[in-house]
Amino acid sequence: MNSPATEVAELDRATATEPPGRGGVIGRWWRRPGGLSLHSFDPRGGRITIQAWLASRGLIALVALLLAVVTHRDLMAMVNNWDAVHFADLARHGYGYDPDGKLMAFFPGLPLMLRAGLLFGVPTQISGMIIAGIGSAFAAAALYRLGGPWAAVVWLFAPTAVFTTVGYTEAAFCAFAFWAWERARSDRWLAAALLAGCACTVRVSGLFLVGALFIMIITTRKINWATRLRRAGLLLIPVAVLAAYATYLHGLSGSWTAWYDAQVAGWYRGFTWPWQSFQNTWAAVQPGAYADHPYWAWVFRAEMVSMAVGVLVTIWCLTQKLWAEASWVAVQVLAFSLSYWYMSVNRAVLLWFPLMIMIARFGQWRPASRPAAVAHRVVVIIGSALGTAAMITWSWLFFSGYWAS
Numbered sequence: 001m002n003s004p005a006t007e008v009a010e011l012d013r014a015t016a017t018e019p020p021g022r023g024g025v026i027g028r029w030w031r032r033p034g035g036l037s038l039h040s041f042d043p044r045g046g047r048i049t050i051q052a053w054l055a056s057r058g059l060i061a062l063v064a065l066l067l068a069v070v071t072h073r074d075l076m077a078m079v080n081n082w083d084a085v086h087f088a089d090l091a092r093h094g095y096g097y098d099p100d101g102k103l104m105a106f107f108p109g110l111p112l113m114l115r116a117g118l119l120f121g122v123p124t125q126i127s128g129m130i131i132a133g134i135g136s137a138f139a140a141a142a143l144y145r146l147g148g149p150w151a152a153v154v155w156l157f158a159p160t161a162v163f164t165t166v167g168y169t170e171a172a173f174c175a176f177a178f179w180a181w182e183r184a185r186s187d188r189w190l191a192a193a194l195l196a197g198c199a200c201t202v203r204v205s206g207l208f209l210v211g212a213l214f215i216m217i218i219t220t221r222k223i224n225w226a227t228r229l230r231r232a233g234l235l236l237i238p239v240a241v242l243a244a245y246a247t248y249l250h251g252l253s254g255s256w257t258a259w260y261d262a263q264v265a266g267w268y269r270g271f272t273w274p275w276q277s278f279q280n281t282w283a284a285v286q287p288g289a290y291a292d293h294p295y296w297a298w299v300f301r302a303e304m305v306s307m308a309v310g311v312l313v314t315i316w317c318l319t320q321k322l323w324a325e326a327s328w329v330a331v332q333v334l335a336f337s338l339s340y341w342y343m344s345v346n347r348a349v350l351l352w353f354p355l356m357i358m359i360a361r362f363g364q365w366r367p368a369s370r371p372a373a374v375a376h377r378v379v380v381i382i383g384s385a386l387g388t389a390a391m392i393t394w395s396w397l398f399f400s401g402y403w404a405s
Helices: 004-016 024-031 043-071 083-093 109-119 124-147 149-156 170-185 189-200 205-219 225-234 236-253 258-267 274-284 296-319 323-337 345-351 353-364 370-399
Strands: none
Touching (some): 043 124, 043 149, 043 370, 083 109, 083 124, 109 124, 109 170, 124 170, 124 353, 149 353, 170 205, 170 345, 170 353, 189 225, 225 236, 274 296, 296 323, 296 345, 323 345
């Protein structure tokens, strides 16, 4: 059986040779296959990706070092803000010591990795950065395969990239999830299921990953239903991981909704209708809102922008007939819209690899006319500069101890 990438290339050529009037624009679009063409590693693309990894990590580290010099703060304290503290507490003490049960909102994968570091006397701050460094490198490599080296560059320089350098879950989850997607696109479904299972130990987003992989199974062309059933059966592996965690929390708390209850108690993430969620977030972005918390209103404004970006990426995926990729982003946007307000969407953008592919394709587009080519280059340069500035700003927010989503 040909790989999806081979099928896409063959069907692209077949579509290109069809008579131009057959079926009109919509007909030709519908006959055109969806799916991603995987990219092979090559020396030039590898150099670009490695240089981007070093440059982005180095720039974020430089922000931390400059802040440490200017503010006389300890570097270990600067990287141990917000959720990093919770992961460190779980690594040291586990879930049982938390009387409020709020830490049940965090999955055990990262704390277990941090605990392994503690066994060798490595502080959680250091092990968190090591895990993030390795995870971000593997995630970038997977993105290279999915969208080419420039998709990896876009991800490495994303505005919230600081969370892929410290003891947060984004780097590890993206490494597992992106490679699970790559393996699935390569028809290596056992490996995809095992990697998805690893992703499910790190974040609840693993549930969305399983759902999107299922969409990939039922929308893949030229396979029979027996093959679809076998692949769907393999997804029971990550489902079992999620079930095991829910069962463990039930044993601790006596509740099957312990994770959800912790989200509600600690972060106001109870079920809310989308229009009310929008209104709650809209109130938070108004001038003067949260005046006693510097920059909160600006972060909430960014959350609204991120939600709009998620909708845009979903639409783009649908136009490209990337059904599974569309579902991967859309279900996350839907989940955020059902919370009390938009929160942590800015970080979730790091999970939206179709966005990185979309931006990379736009950057590599070559307009036919010279004026359009000049305008395109100006847009790319300005966008790159603004994106890097946003990454520096987000790094400053996090290392300064301000809420950065």
